[in-house]
Structures are given as C-alpha cells and as structure tokens.
Amino acid sequence: MSEEKSLNFIEEIIEADLASNKCTSISTRFPPEPNGYLHIGHSKSICLNFGLATKYGGTTNLRFDDTNPVTEETEYVESIKADIKWLGFNWTNELYASDYFDNLYAFALELIEKGLAYVDDSTSEEIAILKGTPTEPGKPSEFRSRSIEENLTLFTEMKNGVYKDGEKVLRAKIDMTHTNMLMRDPIIYRIKHAHHHRTANKWCIYPMYDFAHGQSDSIEKITHSICTLEFIPHRELYEWFIEKLNIFPSQQYEFARLNMTYTVMSKRKLLQLVNEGFVHGWDDPRMPTISGLRRKGYTPLSIRNFCEKIGVARRENMIDLSLLEFCLREDLNVTAKRVMSVLDPIKLVITNYDAEKTEELTAENGPDETMGTRSIPFSNTLWIEREDFMEVPAKKWFRLAPGSVVRLKNAYIVKCESFEKDVNGEISTIYCTYYPESKSGNDTSGISVKGTIHWLSAAQAATAEIRLYDRLFKVENPSAEEGDFKSFINPDSLTIISKAYIEPSLAEAHLEERFQFIRKGYFCLDKDSTSEKLVFNRTVTLKDAWGKIAE
Numbered sequence: 001m002s003e004e005k006s007l008n009f010i011e012e013i014i015e016a017d018l019a020s021n022k023c024t025s026i027s028t029r030f031p032p033e034p035n036g037y038l039h040i041g042h043s044k045s046i047c048l049n050f051g052l053a054t055k056y057g058g059t060t061n062l063r064f065d066d067t068n069p070v071t072e073e074t075e076y077v078e079s080i081k082a083d084i085k086w087l088g089f090n091w092t093n094e095l096y097a098s099d100y101f102d103n104l105y106a107f108a109l110e111l112i113e114k115g116l117a118y119v120d121d122s123t124s125e126e127i128a129i130l131k132g133t134p135t136e137p138g139k140p141s142e143f144r145s146r147s148i149e150e151n152l153t154l155f156t157e158m159k160n161g162v163y164k165d166g167e168k169v170l171r172a173k174i175d176m177t178h179t180n181m182l183m184r185d186p187i188i189y190r191i192k193h194a195h196h197h198r199t200a201n202k203w204c205i206y207p208m209y210d211f212a213h214g215q216s217d218s219i220e221k222i223t224h225s226i227c228t229l230e231f232i233p234h235r236e237l238y239e240w241f242i243e244k245l246n247i248f249p250s251q252q253y254e255f256a257r258l259n260m261t262y263t264v265m266s267k268r269k270l271l272q273l274v275n276e277g278f279v280h281g282w283d284d285p286r287m288p289t290i291s292g293l294r295r296k297g298y299t300p301l302s303i304r305n306f307c308e309k310i311g312v313a314r315r316e317n318m319i320d321l322s323l324l325e326f327c328l329r330e331d332l333n334v335t336a337k338r339v340m341s342v343l344d345p346i347k348l349v350i351t352n353y354d355a356e357k358t359e360e361l362t363a364e365n366g367p368d369e370t371m372g373t374r375s376i377p378f379s380n381t382l383w384i385e386r387e388d389f390m391e392v393p394a395k396k397w398f399r400l401a402p403g404s405v406v407r408l409k410n411a412y413i414v415k416c417e418s419f420e421k422d423v424n425g426e427i428s429t430i431y432c433t434y435y436p437e438s439k440s441g442n443d444t445s446g447i448s449v450k451g452t453i454h455w456l457s458a459a460q461a462a463t464a465e466i467r468l469y470d471r472l473f474k475v476e477n478p479s480a481e482e483g484d485f486k487s488f489i490n491p492d493s494l495t496i497i498s499k500a501y502i503e504p505s506l507a508e509a510h511l512e513e514r515f516q517f518i519r520k521g522y523f524c525l526d527k528d529s530t531s532e533k534l535v536f537n538r539t540v541t542l543k544d545a546w547g548k549i550a551e
C-alpha cells in the first residue's frame with residue numbers, strides 16, 4: 001500500500017540540512033540507560049531514530065547511557081539488544097557512554113584549564129540553596145573563585161579516590177543568575193565509590209548525564225540527536241559544552257514522548273510493579289514492556305505500524321491503548337491461523353450420528369487461500385461453548401436453544417432436541433440430531449440457518465490453560481491520579497481458565513505462532529508451556545470491547 005505521507009518536523013529539518021549541505025549524511029543514536037527493560041514508549045524512539053537513518057541512508061548507533069554505576073545491570077543490556085533486534089532494527093555500532101570516561105575526564109580538565117569549571121566543597125543542600133529559584137537569581141559559592149591550579153589538583157585528587165562520596169563535586173562555571181536554572185553552574189562530575197558494570201572499580205568519579213550525553217553524541221558525530229520534550233531546557237547546556245570544548249556540533253531535537261492510557265511507562269514505576277509482585281516479571285504479558293508485549297503475542301510489525309500511525313508530535317498527548325490493539329488486530333487478522341477452542345465447555349451429543357465413527361473434515365486456515373487447510377476430527381460427542389446455548393432464548397437469538405437449528409462450523413447443521421442439567425441445575429449435556437446432507441462445502445439439505453457456532457470433538461480435543469488479560473490499570477492515567485499509582489491496579493487484569501479445550505493440532509504450536517481462536521480472540525503459546533501442559537495467552541480480543549475506535 002503506497003500512501004503519500006507528509007514529512008514530520010524532524011524529516012523536514014533533515015531534508016533542509018541535507019539540501020543546504022549542513023550535513024552530507026545523517027547519523028542518529030538510540031541511547032537507553034540500562035536500568036530496566038524497554039517499553040512501548042522506547043519503541044517510539046527506536047522506530048524514529050532507526051527509521052530516519054533507513055530513510056535517509058544514514059547510520060544509527062545503539063549507545064548505552066551507562067554513566068550511573070548504581071542502577072545499571074548487564075541483564076538489562078542484553079534484554080535491550082534482544083528487544084531492538086526483535087522489533088526489526090540493526091544498529092551500526094554498539095557503544096557505551098562508559099567507553100568515553102577517559103574522553104569525558106579530559107574534557108573536564110580542559111574546562112578547568114579554560115577557567116570554565118571548578119571544584120565545589122559545598123554540600124548538596126548548600127548548593128541547592130545557593131542555586132536560587134526560577135524567580136530569584138542564584139549566588140556564587142565561596143569555592144567558585146578557586147584558581148585553575150587548585151581546581152586541577154583537587155579534581156585529580158577526586159579522581160584518585162582521596163575524597164568520600166559527596167565531599168566534592170566538579171561544576172561548570174557558567175552563570176549563577178541565568179534564567180535557565182540548568183545553566184547555574186551545573187554539577188558535571190560527582191564522587192561515587194561504586195562498582196560499574198563495565199569499568200569495574202577503575203573510576204570513583206562519574207560524569208553527570210548532561211556532561212556525558214552531548215559529548216558522547218559529539219564523539220560519535222551524531223548529526224541529529226533526538227530526545228523527548230523534557231530535555232528542551234537541557235539544550236542550552238548541551239550547546240554550551242560543545243561550543244566551549246569546540247567539538248563536533250551535534251544538535252539536539254525534541255519530540256513528545258509517547259504516553260498511553262491505562263499504562264505507566266517509567267522504568268522506575270515498572271520496576272516497582274516487578275519488585276513488589278504486582279506482575280510476574282518484566283515480561284509479564286500485562287506489562288507495557290517490549291518483552292511483555294512480545295510474550296502476549298504482539299508482532300513487531302504491529303508495533304512499528306503503531307509508531308508510524310501516531311506520528312511525531314511536538315506536544316505532549318495521550319494515545320489510546322485501543323489504537324495499539326487496533327494495529328495488532330490489523331496484522332493478526334491477515335496472518336493468524338484460524339483454529340477452534342472451547343473455553344467454557346458443555347457437551348453436545350448427536351444422537352443420530354454413529355457413536356463409533358470419526359470423520360475428518362476440512363477447514364480453512366484463514367481468510368487467504370494461501371494459508372491452506374487443515375483437517376479436524378468430527379464425532380457424535382462434541383464440546384461447545386456454554387454461552388452458545390440458551391434454555392429460554394432471547395429475541396433474535398440465532399444460536400442453540402431447544403428446537404433451534406445452527407450450523408457447526410465446517411461441519412453439519414444440527415437441531416437441538418433436548419438437554420440435561422446436573423445436580424447444581426447447570427446445563428450439562430445437549431442432545432441434537434444432525435442433517436447428513438448439510439455438510440459444509442457440499443450442503444444439499446436446503447435448510448437455512450442464521451447461526452454458526454464452533455465446536456471440538458471431545459475424544460480428540462487437547463486441553464490447555466488459557467490466560468486472559470485485561471488492562472493493568474483501572475483508570476486512564478494512573479500517574480496523574482492522587483495517591484500511589486499502584487492503588488489503581490485492576491484486580492481482574494488476569495483471569496486463568498485452568499482447563500479449556502483446543503484443537504489437537506495445537507499441541508504442535510510454536511512460541512512465535514499466532515492463532516485466531518475463532519470467535520474468541522487472538523492467542524499464542526506461552527513460554528510456561530511444558531510437554532504435559534499447554535498454556536495459551538490471549539493476545540487481544542477480536543473486537544475492541546471499549547468502543548473508542550471503530551473498526
């Protein structure tokens with residue numbers, strides 16, 4: 001499908017930069033901090049950065065922003081790489097901000113030598129007080145006037161481990177009265193005697209985010225450094241360092257982060273959900289993480305299409321979760337193999353069908369002929385869905401009821417003759433007769449029916465545990481509500497059906513396969529499955545039950 005699409009604002013900037021020869025090729029980067037798993041918000045940034053490089057023939061680096069030794073772990077690095085690959089992207093170089101610790105240290109020395117940085121012994125409280133407020137200018141610390149020589153000595157001692165955590169910091173010397181609070185002599189290095197996942201114990205001073213990020217971009221000659229709106233006030237500082245150090249002029253551009261309803265998207269909050277047991281790990285199918293979505297049955301294409309559809313905005317907005325689900329259905333509708341399942345079974349016995357006989361019927365695997373057909377066993381004892389029978393039918397009820405006729409999908413027309421209840425008064429068995437000449441594909445019965453229901457032959461059906469998921473939160477924007485966001489968790493976000501019936505062919509299902517359980521939704525095998533017990537996740541229902549987006 002080719003569609004004329006207008007350029008987003010970043011594409012406009014890039015095309016202008018290429019046209020004016022400001023740059024001859026583009027280079028972007030995706031810079032995750034390895035302190036958690038990637039979520040759907042990150043996929044927006046991934047699709048944008050990698051997508052632009054693909055479109056304009058440029059490069060995209062994967063750069064781990066690992067300047068904070070305390071929160072980062074190798075497990076996160078591995079999961080981030082796996083998720084980006086799964087989404088369908090390949091980075092040009094795999095890099096780590098920590099690889100630049102020597103360069104960054106040299107940049108800091110350079111600033112000191114230029115009289116543009118100083119060592120401050122003030123406590124963090126004192127620094128905060130002297131910083132002023134947005135309406136009041138800050139005041140210089142008593143250490144601001146230290147000589148270049150003294151600063152060089154002290155900073156070297158900081159690096160050599162002479163001081164304890166928090167005893168001293170290195171600050172850029174900019175302007176304590178600047179209207180942008182971030183320009184009031186920001187801290188650029190702090191002491192942290194901590195083990196780093198890559199540099200081990202080599203360093204006990206670590207650069208702050210602002211000092212590391214822009215310079216890393218510059219070292220890599222990133223032309224377009226794309227980040228989210230909250231970094232707008234940082235841009236001035238980003239440009240100040242580049243100018244004062246006279247290094248490659250990377251430029252920062254900001255777009256609106258993705259926010260989605262019924263979801264939280266900060267890694268800090270997601271970590272709480274994991275650590276406090278609200279979900280079963282980062283890849284719990286209820287999580288908005290890429291690994292959670294993957295396990296739930298999302299396809300890479302559906303996520304990429306979603307990111308394309310929401311576009312690149314310059315203003316914060318809230319995207320409806322149903323749009324993501326819409327993109328998923330759009331993909332699964334054409335790719336998922338159709339099969340039958342019965343989640344809440346009642347028995348249906350066909351009294352005039354030979355009890356000894358099993359017949360193999362042919363069923364289409366999907367709407368597209370290329371998906372082929374499969375064979376499904378049929379016999380006199382079937383499972384059907386409890387909700388497909390009504391003892392006292394409602395108006396316009398076209399499914400099973402005493403005396404009614406329906407078609408069994410891909411099989412025969414049956415007529416309900418009688419039913420039985422168990423000791424609890426629940427319907428236990430329905431007795432039908434069938435019309436032998438009404439076989440699907442070769443129906444000469446002349447009987448017209450308005451309803452078709454799905455079924456499984458009881459003797460051959462396999463069993464599985466089925467996990468049904470709902471939204472993780474009860475409210476549209478849990479982060480905006482008063483009180484702990486975790487108090488808005490939907491208590492019914494997971495429903496387990498411990499024994500459902502499925503087509504015998506599903507015993508051979510693979511993890512990456514997607515199925516439409518006819519009339520029940522899209523499903524995939526879960527990694528918890530064993531040879532004794534199959535487990536399926538419901539990826540998404542067939543229709544949007546929430547009704548905000550028409551299909």
Ligand code: ATP
Nearest residue numbers: 031032033041042044045227228257258265266267
């Ligand atoms: P979080 O607040 O969820 O921890 P973060 O911004 O701290 O996110 P990083 O690992 O620093 O996470 O992010 C890597 C990149 O992904 C950054 O460029 C960041 O701007 C981008 N990003 C993170 N969250 C979103 C989002 N919701 N929408 C779009 N881009 C995002």
Ligand code: MG
Nearest residue numbers: 032033065209
């Ligand atoms: Mg971050």
